[in-house]
Amino acid sequence: MSFTALSALKSKQLTDQLIDQSVIVDPASAKGRLLKSAATLFKRQGFDSTTVRDLAKEMGIKSGSLFHHYQSKQEILLNVMHQAILLNQARLELALSLNENLTDKIHALILCELQASLLDTGAQMTILVYEWRCLNPENQQKLLTLRDNYEAVWFEHLSQAKTQGLVNIDPKILRRFLIGSISGTIHWYQEGGKYSTEKLAEMMLMMALKDA
Amino acid sequence: MSFTALSALKSKQLTDQLIDQSVIVDPASAKGRLLKSAATLFKRQGFDSTTVRDLAKEMGIKSGSLFHHYQSKQEILLNVMHQAILLNQARLELALSLNENLTDKIHALILCELQASLLDTGAQMTILVYEWRCLNPENQQKLLTLRDNYEAVWFEHLSQAKTQGLVNIDPKILRRFLIGSISGTIHWYQEGGKYSTEKLAEMMLMMALKDA
Amino acid sequence: MSFTALSALKSKQLTDQLIDQSVIVDPASAKGRLLKSAATLFKRQGFDSTTVRDLAKEMGIKSGSLFHHYQSKQEILLNVMHQAILLNQARLELALSLNENLTDKIHALILCELQASLLDTGAQMTILVYEWRCLNPENQQKLLTLRDNYEAVWFEHLSQAKTQGLVNIDPKILRRFLIGSISGTIHWYQEGGKYSTEKLAEMMLMMALKDA
Amino acid sequence: MSFTALSALKSKQLTDQLIDQSVIVDPASAKGRLLKSAATLFKRQGFDSTTVRDLAKEMGIKSGSLFHHYQSKQEILLNVMHQAILLNQARLELALSLNENLTDKIHALILCELQASLLDTGAQMTILVYEWRCLNPENQQKLLTLRDNYEAVWFEHLSQAKTQGLVNIDPKILRRFLIGSISGTIHWYQEGGKYSTEKLAEMMLMMALKDA
DNA sequence: AATGAATGAGTCTTCATTCAT
DNA sequence: AATGAATGAAGACTCATTCAT
Numbered sequence: 001m002s003f004t005a006l007s008a009l010k011s012k013q014l015t016d017q018l019i020d021q022s023v024i025v026d027p028a029s030a031k032g033r034l035l036k037s038a039a040t041l042f043k044r045q046g047f048d049s050t051t052v053r054d055l056a057k058e059m060g061i062k063s064g065s066l067f068h069h070y071q072s073k074q075e076i077l078l079n080v081m082h083q084a085i086l087l088n089q090a091r092l093e094l095a096l097s098l099n100e101n102l103t104d105k106i107h108a109l110i111l112c113e114l115q116a117s118l119l120d121t122g123a124q125m126t127i128l129v130y131e132w133r134c135l136n137p138e139n140q141q142k143l144l145t146l147r148d149n150y151e152a153v154w155f156e157h158l159s160q161a162k163t164q165g166l167v168n169i170d171p172k173i174l175r176r177f178l179i180g181s182i183s184g185t186i187h188w189y190q191e192g193g194k195y196s197t198e199k200l201a202e203m204m205l206m207m208a209l210k211d212a
Numbered sequence: 213m214s215f216t217a218l219s220a221l222k223s224k225q226l227t228d229q230l231i232d233q234s235v236i237v238d239p240a241s242a243k244g245r246l247l248k249s250a251a252t253l254f255k256r257q258g259f260d261s262t263t264v265r266d267l268a269k270e271m272g273i274k275s276g277s278l279f280h281h282y283q284s285k286q287e288i289l290l291n292v293m294h295q296a297i298l299l300n301q302a303r304l305e306l307a308l309s310l311n312e313n314l315t316d317k318i319h320a321l322i323l324c325e326l327q328a329s330l331l332d333t334g335a336q337m338t339i340l341v342y343e344w345r346c347l348n349p350e351n352q353q354k355l356l357t358l359r360d361n362y363e364a365v366w367f368e369h370l371s372q373a374k375t376q377g378l379v380n381i382d383p384k385i386l387r388r389f390l391i392g393s394i395s396g397t398i399h400w401y402q403e404g405g406k407y408s409t410e411k412l413a414e415m416m417l418m419m420a421l422k423d424a
Numbered sequence: 425m426s427f428t429a430l431s432a433l434k435s436k437q438l439t440d441q442l443i444d445q446s447v448i449v450d451p452a453s454a455k456g457r458l459l460k461s462a463a464t465l466f467k468r469q470g471f472d473s474t475t476v477r478d479l480a481k482e483m484g485i486k487s488g489s490l491f492h493h494y495q496s497k498q499e500i501l502l503n504v505m506h507q508a509i510l511l512n513q514a515r516l517e518l519a520l521s522l523n524e525n526l527t528d529k530i531h532a533l534i535l536c537e538l539q540a541s542l543l544d545t546g547a548q549m550t551i552l553v554y555e556w557r558c559l560n561p562e563n564q565q566k567l568l569t570l571r572d573n574y575e576a577v578w579f580e581h582l583s584q585a586k587t588q589g590l591v592n593i594d595p596k597i598l599r600r601f602l603i604g605s606i607s608g609t610i611h612w613y614q615e616g617g618k619y620s621t622e623k624l625a626e627m628m629l630m631m632a633l634k635d636a
Numbered sequence: 637m638s639f640t641a642l643s644a645l646k647s648k649q650l651t652d653q654l655i656d657q658s659v660i661v662d663p664a665s666a667k668g669r670l671l672k673s674a675a676t677l678f679k680r681q682g683f684d685s686t687t688v689r690d691l692a693k694e695m696g697i698k699s700g701s702l703f704h705h706y707q708s709k710q711e712i713l714l715n716v717m718h719q720a721i722l723l724n725q726a727r728l729e730l731a732l733s734l735n736e737n738l739t740d741k742i743h744a745l746i747l748c749e750l751q752a753s754l755l756d757t758g759a760q761m762t763i764l765v766y767e768w769r770c771l772n773p774e775n776q777q778k779l780l781t782l783r784d785n786y787e788a789v790w791f792e793h794l795s796q797a798k799t800q801g802l803v804n805i806d807p808k809i810l811r812r813f814l815i816g817s818i819s820g821t822i823h824w825y826q827e828g829g830k831y832s833t834e835k836l837a838e839m840m841l842m843m844a845l846k847d848a
Numbered sequence: 849a850a851t852g853a854a855t856g857a858g859t860c861t862t863c864a865t866t867c868a869t
Numbered sequence: 870a871a872t873g874a875a876t877g878a879a880g881a882c883t884c885a886t887t888c889a890t
Contacts, residue, residue: 030874045345046260046345048258048260048261049260051858051859051860052859052860052861053859053860061874061875061876062875062876062877063860063861063877064861064862064863064875064876064877064878065874065875065876066861067860067861067862068873068874068875069874071861072860072861073860073861129396129399130342132399133257133258168418169415169418169419170415173407173412173415174419176393176396176397176400177393177396177415177416177419178393179396180392180393180394180395180396180397181388181389181390181392181393181396182392183392183396184341184388184389184391184392184393184395184396185388185392187341187344188388195385200385203381203382203385203386203389204389206380206381207381207386207389207419207420208419210422242849263883263884263885264884264885264886265884265885273849273850273851274850274851274852275851275884275885275886276850276851276852276853276886276887276888277849277850277851278885279885279886279887280849280850281849283886284885284886285884285885285886454870470684470769472682472684472685473684475862475863475864476863476864476865477863477864485870485871485872486871486872486873487863487864487865487872488865488866488867488871488872488873488874489870489871489872490864491864491865491866492870492871493870495865496864496865497863497864497865553820553823554766556823557681557682592842593839593842593843594839597831597836597839598839598843600817600820600821600824601817601820601839601840601843602817603820604816604817604818604819604820604821605812605813605814605816605817605820606816607816607820608765608812608813608815608816608817608819608820609812609816611765611768612812619809624809627805627806627809627810627813628813630804630805631805631810631813631843631844632843634846666853687879687880687881688880688881688882689879689880689881697853697854697855698854698855698856699856699881699882700854700855700856700857700882700883700884701853701854701855702882703881703882703883704852704853704854705853707882708881708882709881709882
């Protein structure tokens with residue numbers, strides 16, 4: 001993947017644009033800051049172990065005040081996940097548009113999701129995996145279409161890779177293995193450690209594709 | 213992997229032997245049944261969302277009675293994890309002894325852990341991954357040596373594979389990717405679905421090794 | 425009771441006159457509309473179950489804004505009750521002035537209070553009965569004189585009826601029975617149902633007086 | 637009504653018999669005492685204004701312990717009402733069996749319900765009237781059949797009275813007026829005051845029947 | 849071993865009220 | 870006048886744990 005493509009993902013322009021378009025909640029607003037804090041805490045402690053008092057304290061308000069912004073803790077979770085998908089999908093599309101080669105594109109997919117899991121961006125994709133069962137069925141339904149759209153992008157590219165002989169197993173299963181590998185990183189990844197997210201993405205690409 | 217090796221893993225002999233040696237708690241005893249029930253519930257609902265009343269009901273006793281067997285819910289979790297490691301390690305060693313070829317051995321490693329995650333054996337390895345943070349630091353320490361022993365086996369084999377050119381990335385990282393892929397299966401694996409645990413293990417082997 | 429008397433009770437003239445004299449709050453003003461809404465909600469849901477947000481929503485404003493009109497929810501209750509007594513007393517006096525015969529006068533008393541309980545007039549007398557204990561002692565004291573004046577009118581007429589042999593029990597007790605019967609109607613009266621308020625008043629009169 | 641009939645209603649035998657038959661909860665048991673306390677508090681303060689802490693304090697336990705006996709405050713209300721109907725219905729049937737004359741029977745009906753409203757018996761019928769809307773729809777449904785049975789007894793007797801010319805208005809409406817009169821007594825009745833429940837019942841009978 | 853009752857600290861949530869803008 | 874954000878005290882309910890029986 002080119003240096004240009006990599007750095008584009010980090011630019012603030014992207015986020016700003018999404019805010020302008022009201023795709024995501026303005027991270028500077030009270031609601032936005034709450035979502036960011038919640039994402040961080042849910043990732044660190046899990047949804048169940050994060051109390052509304054924790055959330056409130058993180059924002060410097062009292063717990064009752066939270067409910068001025070969201071009707072319930074559950075609604076906060078829903079929004080955290082919603083934002084995560086939206087933000088990551090936007091990053092993904094940008095990344096894809098900046099790469100031509102299929103291998104590079106898959107590399108980009110991996111990197112995007114990895115960073116969305118590990119970096120403190122508010123787009124904590126791991127929450128989607130680990131806290132999914134904390135979402136009530138009604139809310140799960142609401143997110144399912146969005147998740148499906150997102151997964152469709154992965155499937156499309158891994159299928160092409162299969163056709164081209166870059167992949168030798170069922171692409172659906174490969175994707176599931178990769179979800180596990182990626183989300184699992186939060187249990188051991190350390191910022192400033194031996195491997196950067198970029199390096200990890202590269203290694204994961206090597207595992208996923210036959211001759212990467 | 214040979215048919216003999218596969219079926220040996222399923223034999224009851226192994227478990228019986230471990231009980232005789234008092235390595236693991238007799239699954240027929242009250243304590244043993246509790247551990248099994250707990251493993252099932254912790255896997256299904258998570259540790260935090262499993263109440264001590266849930267555990268008691270599963271055993272057909274009242275919640276207060278649980279504390280005659282274990283001093284706290286935390287202690288139950290500790291023992292569930294402990295048993296999981298012990299049981300799985302024993303299965304692992306048996307599996308390794310039944311295979312000669314390095315590729316077969318790695319295949320066996322994967323299959324063992326996959327089954328320990330997906331099958332209702334009481335050796336629910338996924339709990340180690342997903343509920344690790346529910347273990348208090350003191351108890352984490354107690355299990356760490358055991359986990360290290362277990363991981364050493366994996367590292368040894370993946371390192372050999374690296375040397376032989378079967379693996380092209382850092383074995384430590386590969387192992388972590390595999391932990392993620394394996395434990396992630398609980399989110400989507402369905403018994404009686406398209407792929408069996410054996411088939412999944414095969415596919416994971418193909419992903420992990422260059423020419424498997 | 426004559427047709428003239430009946431329809432006079434429904435005329436808007438009466439209310440207008442009271443507003444002009446500043447006896448009651450102008451129902452077109454913000455304060456007046458709030459009182460009307462509050463009366464409706466308190467009757468329907470009870471004082472405790474009506475939130476200040478409910479009241480605000482009914483008026484199309486935000487809850488904080490309510491406190492520009494009244495200092496507290498308690499004060500709103502006080503005023504709702506106050507208005508109810510004033511309005512009903514005025515209607516009562518009019519009704520009495522339009523009837524000569526004692527039986528007709530008692531009929532009028534009953535009809536007035538029944539309509540004040542059942543119709544959506546802002547003079548919800550039932551609130552006086554059912555929400556009285558929600559009024560703090562201080563405010564109860566404030567209304568007591570007013571209530572006593574109002575009750576004096578009833579007592580006077582029922583006493584006369586006793587003297588004339590139309591009533592055969594202690595007039596004070598009869599009045600209390602009637603309060604119960606009248607306020608109880610809100611639990612079952614349905615507008616447009618089998619019996620009109622006029623018909624119900626007639627039946628109640630028959631129960632109260634020996635040969636009505 | 638005869639003296640025998642009156643005193644039979646007060647005997648403890650009746651209650652004991654019901655307990656033996658498990659028709660009602662034993663008032664000496666924890667559950668029974670809770671129900672009694674709850675009935676008293678709900679009557680005095682209303683359901684909404686009675687906190688679970690109030691209930692617990694009345695029983696000398698901590699609030700959390702309440703939920704060992706009943707799953708929710710709502711369930712307590714349901715049971716209080718249920719007991720009230722059962723107890724009162726039993727008293728009613730006894731009273732009816734002890735009186736021959738129609739007038740006496742109606743007198744007995746009134747007295748029973750009046751005492752069930754005013755005396756501290758655990759059969760607080762007024763709660764049925766005043767707190768009915770606090771019962772959720774599901775629970776309302778559960779009690780409806782029971783209430784209907786109970787009301788059928790009243791209807792039967794008042795209808796007979798109508799046929800005999802003792803009553804000159806629709807018996808259904810008369811019953812509703814009487815419910816109001818009876819339940820309304822809690823707002824003003826004072827034990828040891830001028831009138832006893834027996835005296836009040838007599839007066840109410842005089843109001844209800846033409847020549848009582 | 850087992851039970852049932854009790855505990856107490858904790859959970860999310862509600863709501864009347866305040867106040868700067 | 871009106872708003873939106875915030876407060877804090879209170880609400881019902883949960884749950885691991887204890888303990889007398």
